[in-house]
Amino acid sequence: MNNHTHHKQNLIDEFQNNGFVILRNLVDNKKIKKLEDSIKAQILFHMNKHELNIEGDIFNQGIIQLNKIRKDKTKFDSVQVIYNLIRKLPELYNILGDSNVMDIVRILSRLKENQSPYIWESFCRIDPPKDSSFDLKWHQESFFTLPNSNSVQLWSPIINNVSINNTGTITLLKGSSKLGELKHYIIKLKNYIHEGIPDEEIDKINLEEINVELKPGDFLFFDEHAIHKTFHNQGDKVRFTMVANYSNPYSENFKFMSEQEVLMYHKLRTGNAKDKENESYIQSFTSKGGIKDFSNLIN
Numbered sequence: 001m002n003n004h005t006h007h008k009q010n011l012i013d014e015f016q017n018n019g020f021v022i023l024r025n026l027v028d029n030k031k032i033k034k035l036e037d038s039i040k041a042q043i044l045f046h047m048n049k050h051e052l053n054i055e056g057d058i059f060n061q062g063i064i065q066l067n068k069i070r071k072d073k074t075k076f077d078s079v080q081v082i083y084n085l086i087r088k089l090p091e092l093y094n095i096l097g098d099s100n101v102m103d104i105v106r107i108l109s110r111l112k113e114n115q116s117p118y119i120w121e122s123f124c125r126i127d128p129p130k131d132s133s134f135d136l137k138w139h140q141e142s143f144f145t146l147p148n149s150n151s152v153q154l155w156s157p158i159i160n161n162v163s164i165n166n167t168g169t170i171t172l173l174k175g176s177s178k179l180g181e182l183k184h185y186i187i188k189l190k191n192y193i194h195e196g197i198p199d200e201e202i203d204k205i206n207l208e209e210i211n212v213e214l215k216p217g218d219f220l221f222f223d224e225h226a227i228h229k230t231f232h233n234q235g236d237k238v239r240f241t242m243v244a245n246y247s248n249p250y251s252e253n254f255k256f257m258s259e260q261e262v263l264m265y266h267k268l269r270t271g272n273a274k275d276k277e278n279e280s281y282i283q284s285f286t287s288k289g290g291i292k293d294f295s296n297l298i299n
């Protein structure tokens with residue numbers, strides 16, 4: 001393994017004690033550069049579409065300008081399109097399936113050498129500066145993934161380094177994975193609703209907050225019970241981060257469920273699922289998903 005003098009047992013111990021591990025320079029820079037180039041081509045294409053000036057800092061200025069246009073709902077939303085395209089890029093899959101990444105995930109998930117994890121979800125977040133639209137509250141990933149899949153979460157920047165002051169970053173409560181799963185609630189934010197742990201509960205826990213600083217090539221892996229949130233980007237560059245969830249299909253209670261079934265399962269077990277005011281929010285998921293009856297289409 002590259003520069004990782006990390007012995008297998010040390011890595012497991014660190015992961016168990018802290019709830020996360022950081023591996024620096026885990027993936028070959030050429031692979032990262034290929035993904036960046038592929039993203040750059042998309043940004044250029046969309047800047048051209050909106051007749052924006054395409055000189056200078058394409059990654060940052062391009063996204064910042066396209067994000068401004070996005071606020072005008074009458075205009076074509078290029079950021080949304082770029083976002084959806086990036087998550088399906090072969091260059092992204094190439095990194096998420098990289099053999100060094102797989103080695104680490106296998107160790108942390110206790111998979112055997114011939115067993116592979118299942119990628120529950122993967123995407124690349126794009127967080128432009130000073131835009132709080134999609135800020136997340138404290139949460140654990142076990143409330144968003146396949147139940148009983150003992151998953152490991154990957155979080156890693158591309159293009160720009162991430163730190164609390166420059167781009168905002170992910171913050172974890174050290175040792176929080178040992179607490180097991182905490183109750184989540186449907187939390188309504190200004191622009192956005194998501195399931196999370198109320199701040200008052202976090203104050204009671206009183207664990208050290210770790211703000212991770214990473215550069216492209218560095219990878220954070222955390223336990224599905226590690227409590228985390230991302231801090232708002234107060235800087236002047238865009239935060240680009242790869243996010244993936246590796247679940248373990250060899251765990252005892254593993255049961256495959258569709259995306260909609262999983263969303264529903266978690267929403268229904270939130271602490272305030274039964275509140276009248278959350279009824280329509282939950283209903284909006286039921287109507288889209290669930291097990292559909294196609295019997296009327298047969299014969």
Ligand SMILES: O=C(O)CCC(=O)C(=O)O
Pocket residue numbers: 125136141153154155170228229230241243
């Ligand atoms: O980057 C983000 O804002 C999302 C981070 C997160 O919650 C995760 O990767 O699990």
Ligand SMILES: [Fe+2]
Pocket residue numbers: 139140141228
């Ligand atoms: Fe998360």
